[in-house]
Amino acid sequence: MNVNLNIYAFPLKMALLVFPFVALIIALPLLIVQYRRYGSFLAWRAVVLYSFIYYLITAYFLVILPLPDPAAVAKLVSPRYNLIPFNALRNFLDYTVFRIGDPSTWLAALKQPWFIQPAFNVVLTLPFGVYLRYYFKRPLWQIAGMGFLLSLFFELTQLSGLYGIYPRPYRMFDVDDLILNTTGAFLGGVIAPVLMRAFPTRDAMDERSVAKGQRVTWTRRLVAFILDNGLVWPLVAGVLDLALRLLGLANSSWQPVAVWVVALAVVHVLMPLLLHGATLGMLVVRLAIVTVDEAPANVWRLALRAGLLYLVTLQSWRGFLWAFTEIYSYDHQSQSNYILLVGFGVVAAFTILNFIWNLVMRHHRFFYDVWAGTKLVARPAKK
Template sequence: MSAYLIPIKSAVMAFPFIAFFVSLPFMVGQYRKYGSFLFWRAVVLYSFVFYLLAAYFMIMLPLPSVASVAKLTTPHYNLTPFMALRTFLKTTVFVPGEPGTWLAALKQPGFIQPAFNLVLTLPFGVYLRYYFKRSLKQILVLSLALSLVFELTQLSGLYGIYPRPYRLFDVDDLIINTTGGLLGGLIAPALMRAFPTREAMDAKSYARGTRVTWLRRFAAFLIDNLVGVGLISLVLTLLARLFGVTGAEVDTLISAFVAPLLVFIIAPALNRGATLGKRLVGIRIVREDGQPVEFWRLAYREFLLYGFAKYVLIGFNQVFVALFSQFHRTELNWALFAILGVGVLFLVANLLWEVVTLDNHYFYDVWAKTKQVSTIHAKQ
């Protein structure tokens, strides 16, 4: 049993890191196609990722030492089909004419190993039929391809990490894994009745896609800041170094002013109110009357967000540290703490109000008389 639990535990530990790296691309794909992030769709796709991770660990773990593998003299592969059936008949107590032996045979290794290989890919066929809408012929081919990846991983000694295979490449595994995937595709229609259909999920996603939620805006915010500002800052800093312009002041000017100016003002002014992040998730900035936003209005909006709000939070944090960590309790620091504290309370209250009311029309949009609209239109 531990041979099966170790890979599952490893998958559980690795999954949060894998999920973190696939989350933003997944969200972008969902927003770009549907305009919304449906919880049940996320459950289906993330569970599919976890299943593939656990299945891969099943065929790879536990890892032996390189020295122990080097000493192995077992065969590298078996290309004779149906050896598993012969092994089952030879090594178990199963006698076709004696039903009393059947249950006992199911508990023996000669049955458990092939049964495990069958069950291993059964969920793969269910996912392919239920969510990805693949035909039985496609499921057959894809299940064979997945099994081949597993077997080649073993045959290659984990892609050359080991001097030889530490597990057997077995043609029976290809046959049983492929059969398991096909069986999963066959039973999927019966299981699908208990869950929302792909068509129902798509219809619900498109219906919600006309709304610009805070999570959708946050995804655009991450892309613009991590990819847009980050990449442009890196390129401009390297160019400055190339031309001999160096210094902390230059780096600060680029990262705090030039890159945000290009990403949040110049780019949307030239792209109908859409930054890179907003374009990817299907939203753009317009005036409150729906007309294209002007350059000055974009500049004012971004000043409120990245000038006023950002530096109020930074300043409050610095003053808080000075007062309660460094104990620089001067009258000026107390005055700044009070002034900036009012600003922070305003920002927090505005955030909470918009989250509770689901309006998502934050102060910088209200003051600049702008709003964000979805470029995704509802589909039947």
């Protein structure tokens, strides 16, 4: 029995290459769930979850790679499975130089393939037990059970010939692997408390997440704004436009304005009324609009807030850019254009100064919230 350790380098390299793409698919939903639960995002939590996914990918690649040629697999006559437990121990005692009464043979035996291969199967699932104990806070009996299930998944993957891709197994299903993998996961759970002393505990992460989740940060505001105005608002406007077309009103001159204003009312007034103060974007990042005394905001406050922000602020910026372009790009230097430029410019300048003032003073309450008697608050984290 020869063990070529170089064969493990290829799966590790493959995991390193594939990890960023697979991790993005798998870890992002997990991070969103964690954010929804605690109302904030911790870098260390992301590191733990990403590294856990990387470990699982690497372990899986170590089980299935390198992939052999199907024609070569079809010619194999080796056993498909071994159901005799502790066969690895018997092989170690029979085929290594190990003699229990001769200590000089102990170290030499540890360097032989009959020890390295079983030891690898223990080490393979050792991190699994550590993660389950450290982050997922599983007791030892559950860690052993989950370690067994993970090992069974690996072994069945091998027994199925990689889910039927190969005509027969190219690696043997071995009951000893189940025992060793389960042992590795259990040992990982045993040593986890020692390793946990060097890192923030799960409870400490949760407490920090909850505390951080009470703050209405710029990031949460920006994400909610992008979701509401870059996704939800255009979607609602598109549905309304389609409805008008089906009613035969597609050519009406007032259609674009009507669609825009009604969509605004749906997204920023109706939805917060139905969702306890939150637009869909705010719902994602756990924010809500309330009154100054934190009572539910009524329809008039929501309408005034949305009007000041989207009908006054954004339209003043848009009008200023339009007038500026008319005067200096198209040379339409009429008196009315200059009046519009100054008028829109004053409103736009006020909104920008208000933004800068809040940014410096950290009030986080802009003029539209002040005049509407509202404010943004963070929703409490789910327990």
